[in-house]
Structures are given as structure tokens and as C-alpha cells.
Amino acid sequence: MFKQVSQRKKRLGSSAFPYVMTVPALILFTIFVIAPFIYGFYTSFYQWDGLSDMKYIGIKNYIYALQDETFRLSLKNTFVYAVVVTIFKNGIGLGLALLIANQIRGKAFCRTALYMPVTFSYVVVGVLWTWIYNPTFGILNGMLEWLGLDGLIQGWLSDPNIAIFSVAWVDIWKWIGFHMVLYLSALQSVPKTLYEAARIDGANKFDEFIHITIPQINSIIVLNVLLAITGAFVNNYNLVNVMTGGGPFNSTETALTYSVKTAFSYRNLGKANAMSIILFAIVFIIGFLQFKMMTKDAD
């Protein structure tokens, strides 16, 4: 009986079954992920408006892109955006998680409420906050006026010095709950006995946080940070496009929004793809680290 089963298993194992099962995934993945990557890389060496014939120009697109002041500014903006977003998403997320971790009453409510924006689309969130920032009827300036803090009233999206931060805040606002939930589950997995032992040794709350909590949830902190960075590099397109269109004076232009403009408004697909590849090269390292983190204990 046992022999029969194993023989049958052998026969089935060598059949076409596993290949038939994996082929659809392989085809879809190759056409819509691998092919665009290769094709984008290929066209980045050509001068091309998307319609007429392509002309090979070597690495000139890359040189043009890096010489382009707006592109350099957009890269800088992308970095500023990513750093601000990563720090605040994690700082606030971890802070709130610490506040409600030992809470019994109100914990479920806080989690449900704070997590809600995660389910909203960037378009909805972006439009909503554009109105909140609105100088005539927006509630942010209205609130500051009501509190008597007239000095803080700003043109949140029209002042080139702060517009990028106003946009970044919306991204932070949307994801606070997400990071909070990840930190909460990490905090709950820290053994209670560690804290009890520390208290006997006379440690205060701050010591506990530095010497027990942080080392215990270290891997979740790293994962949260990586998730926030990769997200920030990509998601800025949605909010910038909805809220400012890259203005005022390119102060919120990011690498993605500028590459799309280069392709569609300036009809320069070769240069746009060169910009995409440059951005990809930058994000790849972070993506690789995140991938390593996620697969570390999988096999």
C-alpha cells in the first residue's frame, strides 16, 4: 500500500502538473513586470517621443536627466519627502502604540478609528486635505484663527517653502494607524517578565523603553522603516498630482511626477524612462533590504 502511494506520487511529480500550475503566473509576471523593466531600460538609450521612430543616443538621456535642474530638484524633494514621512509615520505610530498598549478600555476604539484612513484612496485623502488647507474656508486656518494663533496661518499649499511638508503630512496622516497596529502587535509579544525583572532592579519607564522595548521590537522597527521609505518613494505621485501638480515653482515636484510630465507634456519618453531607471536604482537597495527582512525566517 505504502509503496503504491509513493510510486504514484513519483509519477505525478514528474508529470506536467506543476508546470501547468505555474505557467499562468509566469506569463503574467513576465509581461507586466519583467518586460516593462527591460523595455524601460532599453528605451532609456533612445530619443523617442512615443510616436515616431526611435533614435539611439547612448547614455545621453541619463546625462540630460542629471543636468536637468528640475529633475535634480525633484530628486531632492523626493528625498526630503521620504525622510520626513518615514520619521513621522514611525515616531507617531510607535508613540501611539506605546500609549495604548496597556490600555484596556478604549483600545479597540482607538485602533479602529486611527486605522480608518488606511482604507481611503490617495485621491480622496488628497482632495479632502486640499480643502482643509484651503485659505478661504479650510478648517486648518480657521482653527488657528479661533485659537488666536493668527501668526501660524499659512498658505499651506501655496508657500513654496512649506508646500512639500503639507503634502507629506497627508501621507503621514493616512498611514499612522497602519504603523501603530504593527508596533502594537510587536509590543504585545515582548515577554512581561522582562519588565518585571527590570522593575525589581529599579529601572524607570525610560530605562525599560531603551533597554528592553527597543531591542525586543528591533526587527519590527526596521521593517516599519523600510515599508515607510519604499512607500514614500512611490506614493508621493498620487498626493502631489492631486494636491499641487508639482507647484508652486516646482517646490513639490518629485521624481515620479516629473518623469510623467517629461513623458506626456514634453513628449520625451526616452528621458522619462531614464529618470525612472535612476529612481529605480535608488529605491532598489531599500526594496532589496525589505525583501531580505521579509524572507529572513520564511525558509
Place this chain on the structure above:
Amino acid sequence: MNENSKKKVHYKKILAAVPKWIILGFFLVITIYPVFWMVFGSLKSTSEFYLNIWGLPKTFLFENYINAWSRGQLGMKYINSILTTGLFLLIVIPVNSCAAYALARVRFRGRKLIYSFLLVGMMIPGGVLGMPTYTVALKLGLVNSIPGIALVYAGQAVSFGVFLMRAFYIGLPASLEEAAIIDGCNRFQSFLKIVVPLTLPGIMIQVVFSGLNTWNEYFLASLMLRSDEVKTLPLGIMSFVGEYSTDFPQMFAALTAATLPMIIIYLIAQKQFIAGLTAGATKG
């Protein structure tokens, strides 16, 4: 300890909790109030909108919704979004489940190679390749079509979905399939009848995570879906905002109409949402 000092300790505890609740309250208000503000604004008249910024509307103008719905053709946008997300899930869930099952449970030549190849996608952050993806879709004639964009979304969801599902299949005991095979099932039947029902939680995580991503997706959609009849809800909201930029209550109504159903679904199924999205973003 006498009664008095006990009470003192109690008060001290309450006092210590005050800053904590002020901070929590602040974040709760800035999260929830904008949503209420949106709903309130959608029911006001244009003049009340400017005069009464904060509070409840004095009169409930539901006609804002009727106007916004017909002007923005929101019904059609809803149908387009449902079709896109539905089609996407119909493609990606079976495709990923089959591939993940074979990679997890069957020993065959090239298994490691295929799995590593599929995982390469996880190191390519989606969206960075938006432009090149659009160019390939253009060449294949998939631009401006709902099945076209559903296929693109499916292709981009393969890596992560296979990674996630494989983790679920690996944990199953081998005896289950052996029993099914003894009973006369072939490999595929045993997968469909025995394995799939057992791994429904994993499938649900994928449905919530990838489904919501697709429902809300804007970047690729804005590149690929150009004409009005194929636009999804996020695109519809954007063009509505662009066209009727002065009629604020109606814009708020359009926005509310696009968000409220999602909020209600979230509140009903919040456990699945939170579990699905966080597990989806980290791993199974």
C-alpha cells in the same frame, strides 16, 4: 493604608493619565473630524458652506448628492471600479494560488528557479516602473480598457501573492493530500477540494490586501484609462474636482458618495481589514 491615601493614589493615577488622553484625543480628532466635516459639508447650501464652516448643516440638502451623482456619472464610475477590481481578483487569485501550491507542495525540476524568478518582483517597488509599464501596455493594445488594466494589475500582484500563499500551503500536513489521492483524486482535484478550503484565510488576506490596493489605485489608472467610459472611481473624483471646482458642497457630496460605502464596509469587517492589510504588507 487607610481609605484616604488609597483615594489619593487613585487620583494620582487619573491625573497621570490626563496627558496621555489629551494626546490620544488629539490624534483621534484629527483622524475622525475631517471625515465628519466632509459629510457635513456635502449637505450644506453654497452660502451656508462659507458661513458655517465647522458645524452640522442647518438644512440637509440631499439634492447635492443627486446632482453630484448624475454630473459626475458616479454610477458608471462605481461599475467600472467594481468591474476592474472583480476581474483583477478573478484572474489573480486562481493564478497565484495554483502557482504557490505547485511551488510549495510539488517537487519538480526548476522549482527553485521559478520561485526565485517570481520573487524578483518583490524587489521592484511597484509604481517606479509606471512609465515603462504604460509603454508596454500601449504596445499590447491594453490602454483604455478595463480588462487591460485588470491584467496589468494582476501581473504586478503575482510576486507578492505567490510569496504569501506559499507560506500558507507549506504549513499543511502532507497526509491530507495523500489521503485524497488514495481516494482516487488526482493532484488537481485534491488541491481544489482539500487544500483550497483549508487555506481560505490566506486567500482572504490576499483578497483584502490586493483588492483594496486595486480599488484605490490611481497612478497607473491615470496613465492607462483615458476616456470617460472606462474611468474608475478615483479618476472620476479627480475629473469631477477639476470640472466643478466652484461648487464646493457638490464636490463634498461626490467625495462622500465615493468614500462612505468603503467606510461602512470597513466598520463592518474591520477585523478582516486590519488583519489582511497588515499581514499583507508584512507577510502571511
